[in-house]
Amino acid sequence: xxxxxxxxxxxxxxxxxxxxxxxxxxxxxxxxxxxxxxxxxxxxxxxxxxxxxxxxxxxxxxxxxxxxxxxxxxxxx
Numbered sequence: 001x002x003x004x005x006x007x008x009x010x011x012x013x014x015x016x017x018x019x020x021x022x023x024x025x026x027x028x029x030x031x032x033x034x035x036x037x038x039x040x041x042x043x044x045x046x047x048x049x050x051x052x053x054x055x056x057x058x059x060x061x062x063x064x065x066x067x068x069x070x071x072x073x074x075x076x077x
Contacts, residue, residue, distance in 0.1 A: 028058035 027034045027042040034042035041049050041058075048054045051071050053061055061067060 028056075029054055030058055030060070032058075 025035075026032065027036050027045050028040040029042070029045040029048070032042060032045055034044075037043055038046045039049065039056075041054075045054060045058075048071075049056070051067065053064055053067050053071065055061060
């Protein structure tokens with residue numbers, strides 16, 4: 001007599017319709033419409049992000065004014 005295998009029914013694959021595009025269409029910084037180059041920021045805002053002027057979400061840091069003026073002093077020379 002042939003043994004019956006206890007195989008569960010194969011899982012049905014649900015269609016994926018909630019996919020988020022990984023490619024950003026514009027810079028993450030507030031109000032910027034430039035095309036992103038690195039880390040979802042344009043070149044200028046990427047430097048701001050690296051200096052701590054912007055958060056990863058593109059918002060200004062809490063102490064933006066202080067950091068911005070220090071950054072201007074360093075880059076003026």
